[in-house]
């Protein structure tokens with residue numbers, strides 16, 4: 001099999017806790033030297049893609065920030081497609097400032113976009129305001145469907161837990177902007193001008209990377225780094241299982 005482009009997860013696949021996952025930078029450099037198109041995708045929104053690119057550069061890997069896609073970029077793509085500013089954004093101002101169309105609505109917005117509850121001043125009135133927007137017909141969108149995450153201080157509630165609460169009280173399913181939903185993959189393929197059968201998706205997380213790639217229709221590769229735990233490949237079988245990112249070269253005839 002021979003593919004033309006790659007969609008590669010960042011955390012746990014290329015990079016983890018501020019350092020390279022062994023061999024991954026060489027793999028990316030090889031793609032760059034062979035001019036093989038790729039995009040790096042991440043569900044992280046706490047850093048902008050520019051900050052991610054700067055962090056990677058400080059560790060020795062140069063990737064243009066335009067090659068890094070996160071749920072905020074997916075959201076920008078969506079807002080530009082629908083040409084709407086009628087949304088209520090839940091998240092800190094430094095994330096909201098990354099949106100290409102600023103929010104502008106009178107009365108009730110058409111969309112409620114949940115991004116981050118940790119870095120805002122959260123209170124009952126805000127929760128009830130979101131609830132009332134949903135009751136008045138706003139559609140729910142969210143950057144994440146994860147219930148919690150592991151921080152240095154221990155487990156913390158993630159945006160997904162609030163998303164699920166508002167799905168229940170708003171009686172609707174949220175549109176999710178991050179993996180495993182298809183929007184990030186759609187943006188990546190659109191930017192590279194490829195069809196689904198031409199692209200490989202690689203990641204360390206079966207529940208986001210492999211589930212998302214398979215549901216979208218991409219050839220999925222699970223790498224045994226980062227979040228990978230033994231027998232993960234049984235939960236959601238990938239098309240290919242590799243030990244290290246570099247192994248994909250030999251398994252998919254990239255070097256031929």
Ligand SMILES: [Mg+2]
Pocket residue numbers: 009010011012013203204205226227
């Ligand atoms: Mg990962």
